[in-house]
Amino acid sequence: MSDTAPDLVAADIGKVFEDGFEALTGINLSVAPGEFVTLLGPSGCGKTTLLKTVAGFHLPTTGRIELAGQDITTAPPERRDMAMCFQSYALFPHLSVADNIDFGPRQNRVPRDARLKRLERLLSQVDLGAHREKLPNKLSGGQQQRVALARALAMQPAVVLFDEPLSNLDAKLRDQVRREIRGLQKDLGFTAIYVTHDQAEALSMSDRVVVMRNGRIDQIGTPEEVYDRPETAFVADFIGAANILPFERRANGHVATPIGDLTVTEPPGPGASYLVWRPEDAEPCAADAPDAITAELTERAYQGAYTELHVRVDASPEQRLHLPHAAMPADGRISFRLPPDRLRFVTGALA
Amino acid sequence: MNWQRSGTIVLLLMPGLGLILVMIGSVFYVAVMQSFGFFNLVGEDQFSLEHWRDVLDSRAFSRAFQYSAYIATVSAIGSVILAYPIAIWLRRPFRGSLTVSAVLKAPLFVPGLVAAFLFLNIVAYHGVLNQLMMWLGVIDEPIRMQNDRNAYGVIFLQIWKNMPFALLLLSGAVQAISDEVLDAARDLGAGPFDRFRKVIAPLTVSAMQAALIIIFIGAAGDFAFQVTAGPTNVQSMAQFMVFLKDSFGRWNQAAVVGVCLMGLALGGSLLLAIASRFLLRGGRW
Numbered sequence: 001m002s003d004t005a006p007d008l009v010a011a012d013i014g015k016v017f018e019d020g021f022e023a024l025t026g027i028n029l030s031v032a033p034g035e036f037v038t039l040l041g042p043s044g045c046g047k048t049t050l051l052k053t054v055a056g057f058h059l060p061t062t063g064r065i066e067l068a069g070q071d072i073t074t075a076p077p078e079r080r081d082m083a084m085c086f087q088s089y090a091l092f093p094h095l096s097v098a099d100n101i102d103f104g105p106r107q108n109r110v111p112r113d114a115r116l117k118r119l120e121r122l123l124s125q126v127d128l129g130a131h132r133e134k135l136p137n138k139l140s141g142g143q144q145q146r147v148a149l150a151r152a153l154a155m156q157p158a159v160v161l162f163d164e165p166l167s168n169l170d171a172k173l174r175d176q177v178r179r180e181i182r183g184l185q186k187d188l189g190f191t192a193i194y195v196t197h198d199q200a201e202a203l204s205m206s207d208r209v210v211v212m213r214n215g216r217i218d219q220i221g222t223p224e225e226v227y228d229r230p231e232t233a234f235v236a237d238f239i240g241a242a243n244i245l246p247f248e249r250r251a252n253g254h255v256a257t258p259i260g261d262l263t264v265t266e267p268p269g270p271g272a273s274y275l276v277w278r279p280e281d282a283e284p285c286a287a288d289a290p291d292a293i294t295a296e297l298t299e300r301a302y303q304g305a306y307t308e309l310h311v312r313v314d315a316s317p318e319q320r321l322h323l324p325h326a327a328m329p330a331d332g333r334i335s336f337r338l339p340p341d342r343l344r345f346v347t348g349a350l351a
Numbered sequence: 352m353n354w355q356r357s358g359t360i361v362l363l364l365m366p367g368l369g370l371i372l373v374m375i376g377s378v379f380y381v382a383v384m385q386s387f388g389f390f391n392l393v394g395e396d397q398f399s400l401e402h403w404r405d406v407l408d409s410r411a412f413s414r415a416f417q418y419s420a421y422i423a424t425v426s427a428i429g430s431v432i433l434a435y436p437i438a439i440w441l442r443r444p445f446r447g448s449l450t451v452s453a454v455l456k457a458p459l460f461v462p463g464l465v466a467a468f469l470f471l472n473i474v475a476y477h478g479v480l481n482q483l484m485m486w487l488g489v490i491d492e493p494i495r496m497q498n499d500r501n502a503y504g505v506i507f508l509q510i511w512k513n514m515p516f517a518l519l520l521l522s523g524a525v526q527a528i529s530d531e532v533l534d535a536a537r538d539l540g541a542g543p544f545d546r547f548r549k550v551i552a553p554l555t556v557s558a559m560q561a562a563l564i565i566i567f568i569g570a571a572g573d574f575a576f577q578v579t580a581g582p583t584n585v586q587s588m589a590q591f592m593v594f595l596k597d598s599f600g601r602w603n604q605a606a607v608v609g610v611c612l613m614g615l616a617l618g619g620s621l622l623l624a625i626a627s628r629f630l631l632r633g634g635r636w
Binding site for chain 1: 531532534535536537538539540541542545548549553555567632
C-alpha cells in the first residue's frame with residue numbers, strides 16, 4: 001500500500017478557533033488509496049477536529065489538504081469526494097431507510113436506474129432489505145449504523161470518514177459492526193479515516209494508527225508498531241497497559257530503575273526519559289533465578305484470559321503483571337523476570 | 352381501568368376541560384342557534400333560514416369572506432416565510448443573538464390597535480415616511496399610502512405582529528435539529544436551499560403548521576388593523592359582522608357571519624396545515 005501515491009494529504013494543518021483555542025498544530029498525514037487509518041487519542045485531543053477539517057466542516061487556519069493531487073483546502077464538504085459517518089449516525093428521521101441511502105445520489109443527480117441499482121446493492125450489502133421502508137427510529141442502534149454506512153457508501157466516495165461510529169453501541173454489537181465495516185472497506189476498497197478513543201478498535205481495524213495528543217500527532221505506525229514500539233511515554237501509556245519507570249544509565253547495558261537494575265539489549269537513546277514494559281512481558285521465575293525481581297503482591301484481579309497482579313518492589317510505584325491463571329502466592333510475594341528485548345525507552349513526559 | 356378510576360380521571364379533568372367545553376361550546380352554540388333565528392334579542396324565537404339566505408346572497412359578504420381569507424392566508428404564509436430564515440440565523444447563539452431575539456419579539460407586547468395607530472403616523476399623507484422621502488428628494492409631493500386598496504398596510508401590520516410568534520414556535524423546532532443531521536445533508540451534497548427544503552422544513556413542519564393555523568385564525572378575525580389601516584372599499588368579516596349589528600341591529604345576520612368566520616378559520620387553517628405537510632413531507636404523517 002505504501003508503494004502507491006498518497007490519496008489524501010494533510011500538510012502542516014493548524015486550526016485555531018475563534019475563541020483562540022488551538023485545536024490542531026502542525027498535523028502532517030498522508031493516506032494511501034484503500035488504506036484504513038485510525039485517529040486515536042483521548043477526548044479533546046483534536047481527532048474529530050482533524051476529521052472535520054478533512055471533511056470540510058472546519059477551515060484550517062494553516063496548511064493544505066489535497067485529494068488525489070487536487071487542492072481541496074477551501075472546498076465545501078459537498079464538493080469533496082468524501083462521505084462521513086457521524087457519531088450520532090445523523091440519519092434523516094423523516095426519511096425511510098431507502099430514502100436516507102438514496103439522499104446523496106439523488107442530490108447529485110445520479111440517473112434513476114443507476115440510483116436504484118446502487119440502492120438495492122447497498123441494502124443487500126448491509127442486510128437491510130427487509131427494513132427499507134422503515135423510519136430510522138424503528139431500527140436498532142446497529143441497524144441505524146449500517147444505514148449511515150450505506151448512505152455514505154451510496155456516494156461512492158474516494159474517502160469515507162468515520163467519527164466514532166460505534167461509540168453508541170454495546171460491546172457485542174460494536175465488535176460485530178466493527179468487523180462489518182472493515183469487511184466492506186476491504187471488499188469495496190475505499191480509503192477510510194476512522195476516529196476513535198477505543199484503542200482495541202484502533203488496533204484491530206487499522207492499517208495504520210495515528211496517535212494524537214493536545215492537537216498534535218505523537219506517533220504514526222502500524223498497530224504492531226504503536227503497541228510494541230511506542231515512541232513516547234504518552235503512546236505507551238494510552239495504548240494498552242504499560243509500566244512506565246524513570247531510569248538512570250549504568251554501564252554494560254544496564255539501567256537502574258525503582259524496581260532494580262535491569263539488563264537491556266539496546267541502550268537508551270539521547271532523548272529517552274522513561275523505560276517501558278508491558279504487563280504481559282513479565283515471566284514468572286524462581287526467586288533465585290538470574291535477573292529475578294521479587295515483589296510484594298498488593299492486589300489480584302481475575303480478568304478471564306489472564307490475571308492482573310499489582311506488585312510493589314520495596315518503595316517502587318505499583319507495577320502491573322498480566323499472567324495466565326496466576327494464583328495468590330501463600331507468602332504474598334512473587335518473582336518474575338523481564339526479557340531484555342521487551343524493555344523499550346520512550347521520550348516525552350507522562351500526560 | 353375500573354369505573355372508579357375512570358370517574359376519578361373525569362372529575363380531575365372537569366375544572367379545566369369542563370370550563371373550556373362550556374365556554375367554547377356555549378359561544379358556538381349560541382352563535383349557530385342565533386343564525387337560525389333563535390336567541391333573538393328582539394322579537395320571537397323562530398327557526399328560519401332567512402338570515403343565512405340574506406347573508407349568503409349579499410355581495411358585501413362574499414367580498415368580506417374573500418378579503419378575510421386573502422388577508423389571513425397571506426399573513427400566515429408571510430409571517431412563516433420571514434420567521435424561518437431568522438430562526439435559522441439565530442439557531443446557534445452568537446454575541447448579541449439574545450438581544451436580537453428579544454428585539455424581534457417586541458411586537459408581541461404591543462397591542463394591535465396601538466401598532467395600527469403608530470403605523471398610520473408613519474404612512475399618513477403628512478406622515479413620517481412621506482416627509483422623509485420629500486426631504487430626501489425622492490418624491491415631490493406626498494403619496495397616498497394610508498388605507499391602500501390592496502390592504503398592503505393590513506398585511507404589513509399582521510406580519511409585523513405575528514412574525515415574532517411564528518419565530519417563537521419555529522426557533523425551538525429549528526434548534527432541536529442536530530448539527531450532525533445538517534452536516535450530513537451538506538456532506539451528501541445538499542446546498543443551503545436543499546438543506547432547508549429537504550431537511551429543516553420537513554423536520555419543523557409541526558411547528559410550522561401550528562404557526563400557520565394560529566396566525567391564520569387571528570388574521571381571519573381581524574378587526575383592529577382593518578378599521579384603522581385597512582381599505583375603505585371592502586370590509587373584513589369581523590368588520591362586516593359589527594356593521595350588521597351596529598347599523599341595523601341585525602343580530603341574526605351577524606351571527607351567520609360569525610359562524611362563517613369560524614368556518615373560515617377552521618377550514619382555512621386546516622387547508623394550510625394539510626397543504627404544508629403534503630408539500631414538505633410528501634403526505635407522510
